[in-house]
Structures are given as structure tokens and as C-alpha cells.
Amino acid sequence: MPPDPRANPHFRGHEAAIHALRSAVTAGRLHHGWLFAGPPGIGKATLAYRFGRWLLAAGQSEDLSIPESSGPFRRIAAGTHPDFFTVERRINAKTEKLQGEIVIATIQEASAFMRLTPAEGGWRVVLVDGAEDMNSNAANALLKLLEEPPPRSILLLTSAAPGRLLPTIRSRCRVLPMSPLPDAVMRALLADYAPDADAARLIELAEGSIGNALNLAEGGGVAVAALVDEALDAPVAPARAQAMADSVARSVEGADKFELFFSLLRTRLAARTRAAARAGAGNLSHNVTLWQDFGKLEREVLGLNLDKRAAILVALEQLHRS
Template sequence: MNLEPRSNPFFRGHEGAVASLLHAVRSGRLHHGWLLAGPPGIGKATLAYRFGRWLLAGGQTDDLSIPETAGVFRRVAAGTHPDFFTVERRVNAKTEKLQSEIVIATIQEASAFMRLTPAEGGWRVVVVDGAEDMNPNAANALLKLLEEPPPRAILLLVSAAPGRLLPTIRSRCRVLPMSPLPDETMRALLADYAPELDQPAQARLIELSEGSIGNALSLAEGDGVALAALVDEVLDAPVKPARAQAIADKVARTVEGVDKFDLFFSLLRARLAARTRAQARAGGANLGHNVTLWQDFGKLEREVLGLNLDKRAAILVALEQLHRS
């Protein structure tokens, strides 16, 4: 089960971030702009929605929770709460495709929303999910909003790449750094989201996901444990041509909407990077070859997906390159 952040009741860990938000509210010094920053899939957007709901519900609990049955929870989940607004990349009405960036028109809508009187007498909350996706015009419009914030309104920026934001945006926000989740928290979250997983599968997902519950759930849904075994196989030693053909056949297929090609290459590059770091710590040599492979595989994946090239051929190319001297 993989819930959208707006409707997700599960949240664990990040005690420091939760404590900072609680203290700001209860001390009467709640800043108008917050930047929740950290790696993908660790719960940043889930915390932003959780805090926004909690504010709109009157802020009564010590863990930012409100019941799933509460009207505030249901309306935020449905996108119908009059005092909650989400900024994110949207589907272009003409092309019916997801925009590649957050555009200024969306920020202007958020600005107009924030300047209205709260419909229910409390706060107006805006979550900017994927803040690094703003184009320059959108970023400048958001900066103006941060410079002249309306009363009883709060901006919650969520970013996996805060370095891509304008320095002036970062400086006008309270930054909440969020780190990968520890194994104990990952186990508890996997029990919440995917109780059907046995312990070996759970342990393997925790190892592969590097503290990201989002990554772990994507791997679980995409047969990631089996694909990780294939990645380890091809990294450990050269595979014979017939075996390479069989791997390419398996990975190139999309099954039940899951793109195994994308997942395989993500795992391959992640495991290659992890091995390279381990070798570097041990004083190993020939690290440049691994770094070049990591870069080449990223380029190959982007070209295949962007240009709709032959996935099977790309896998065979990657397997041939892995152990080339």
C-alpha cells in the first residue's frame, strides 16, 4: 500500500522536526515559511500535510496527528478544504501531459489564496511539493510572497534538492533538515504499509532503500527484491551471453504498469555507487572506472526513456560494459 501524502495517516520518526514545529506553534513564534529538506521518500511531504491538517484542526495533539475520520483529514485528502492549497507540477490542459516544472501561474494562484481571510477562522496553509521544480519566474513570485507574507498564512516548502532553490528563498524560510530513516523506523513503517511482507523480504528492502520508505514501497511493488538479486549477479561477475539475453528479456518487460527497466537501472546505479564508496573507504584503486559506469548508465537510461529506444538492447549494452577492462 502506497498512500499519497495528502491522505497518508502513517508517520514515524523525524522527532526533531516534529518537535521544532510544535515548539514554534506553542511559543507563538510560528514562522511564515518552512523548508522541509532531505532525500526523496523519507516522509517530507507526509509531514507537511500532517502539520497542515493539525494546524487547521486546532493543534491539540503532541504528535501532529488527527483522526482519519475527522472532517479536516477527509477534506484535505480530497483536496476540498477551503484553507488548504497545494502547489505542484500540474497536467497541461492542452497536451494532457504532466508539466516539467512548476509555473508562475500556479504560484500566483497560491498567492491569491494566501491573501484571503481564512474561511474557517484559523490558518491558510500552502504546501509546495517539489519546490525545486519551480521555474525562475515561479521562484521569483514565491520569493515575493515570502518577503511580504499575509497574516495567518503559512508556506510549507518540500524539497529533495534544496540547493536548487534561490538562496534568498532558503534564507527566508526556517529550514527543517530531515534525514534517512533508521532501520527500526523502516521496519515499523513497512509493517504499517505492507504487513504481508515476510521478514527476509522486509530486511532486504530496508537494505536496498537506504532509509527511504518511499523507495522501499516502490521496490516492493516492482518486484525489487528479485531485481536486486539480478543486479548483484551482474555486478559480481560477467554473465554469459545466454544469461545476459535472459536477464534483458525479463527486465525489459513492463508488468502490471511497473517499469522494471527503470527500477533495474536505478538499483544498478545505486549498488554501483555503494560499492564504489565502500572501495574508496578501503583505499581501493580503479574507482574512476566505476564512476564512469555510473555516469554512463544514467545517460543510457535517460536516452532510452526519453527517446523510447530499445530497452532490451540497452540492458545488453550495460551488461557488456560492466566488466570491460
């Protein structure tokens, strides 16, 4: 598996996005807000961290790389750089569970951070990873930051669902669209991170998402993909739904399989929706609603430690409801 995005020195693909970021800096026209938008698992957070490191290190490289041994790289990887702040869902101190959303308190911390003088004389960088997870209060607080950004500060937002962001947030950011990775890049990344995997099958299933491909490469991933396709193809009888939910939720790797199941379910549902749109067929609005609902259901189950098996049954029942 690759390193965490904050500590990953490697990056492939997305040359246009790299060029746009580098050109904005070298031309002295660096916008105060950037939205890295694209499907899950394609490298949005990895690129955002890469750019933040490069900016704080006053980098000169064409590919936005800096040495792994450098201070900015090591401190950002460790979460200790005084001029870099990450906003994401956090562990709730009372429940010790991952929050289901980004809350206003975290944005308020980021706001206070951005208004400080840069500790090292350069920039203050805030990365909002998974910006679509902000609740309404957090989103409005972030909007105020975008409307009145402190000097020498920059906001980097990543989002797999930019349509869920406030239109005013999107309009105040420079949107950096990032597309699924081409097959050649996927093959190269799989050779690096999963050399023994069935690359052809993973590329077929992952649809340009190296994150999805690597999740699939772990034990049982391809089998989960088969269950997802079965569920999408036709309504699942109650007894079969029970068996499918058991196979995903009861094993030792249940947590991983649960997240993988929902990731694949949403990815495959989106692919079929796009195909239906091109063909002028299908209930597109229903599919879009399902995609959103399944994402919310997954976040709630993980954030509140709810019954994974029950959530799978709910999703299977909703799939073909008219």
C-alpha cells in the same frame, strides 16, 4: 501500500522535526516558510500534510495528529479544504501528460490563494511538494511570496534536492532536515504495509526510505535492484544493456519498473558516492552530475511520454563514461 500522504493518518519517526514544528507554534514563533529537506520516500510530504492539518484544526496533540473523522482531515484528503493549497507538477490539459516541472502558472495560483482572507479564520497553508521541480520562473515567483508573505499564511516546501533550490529560497525558509529512517522504524512500517515481504533485504536496499522499500516490495523490485547493482559495478556491454533495458521497460508493469529503476539507480549511486567521499576516492563531481542528470532524464521521460527503453540505455551508457 500506505495511503497517499494527504490522506495518511499514520506517521513514525522524525521526532525532532515534529518537536520543532509543534514548539514553533506553541511559542508563537511560527516561521512563514519551512523547508522539509531529505531523501526521497522518508515521509517529508506525509509530515507536511500532517502539520498543515494540525495547524488548520488548531490541534493540541503532541504528535501532530488529528482524528481521521474530523472535517480538516477529510477535506484536505479530498483536496477541498478552502485554506489548504497544494503546488505540484500537474497534468497538462493539452497533452494529458504529467508536466516535467512546476510552472509559474501554478505558483501564481498559490499566490492568489495566499492573499485571500482565511475562510475559517485561521491560516492559509500552501504546500509545495517537490520544490526542486520548479522551473526558474516558478522559483522566482515563489521567492517573491517568501519575501513578502501575506499575514496568517505559511509555505511548506518539501525537497529531496534542496541544493537545486535558489539560495535565496533556502535562506528565507526554516530548514527542517529529515534523515533516512532507522532500521527499527523501517521494520515497523514494513510490518504495517508489507508484512509478507523480506524486510531484511528491503531495509538493506532502501537505505532508510520506506517509499523505496515499498516500491521494491512490489513484483520484480528486488530483481530490478540486482540490475542496478550490476550496472553500477562495471560498464555494461551493448548486448547486455539491451537485455537489461528490455527487462525493465517491456513488461506489463513497465511504468512502475522504470520509475523504480531510476529511483534505485540514484539511491545506490548516492550511497556509493558518500562511501567514496569518506574513503577519499572516486570522481565525486561526476557522480553528483550523474545523480542530477538521471533525475532530469526520468522527469522528462515521464512528463513527455518519451521512450523508456531508450532512456535506460542512455543512463547505462553514461554511468561509466569518464
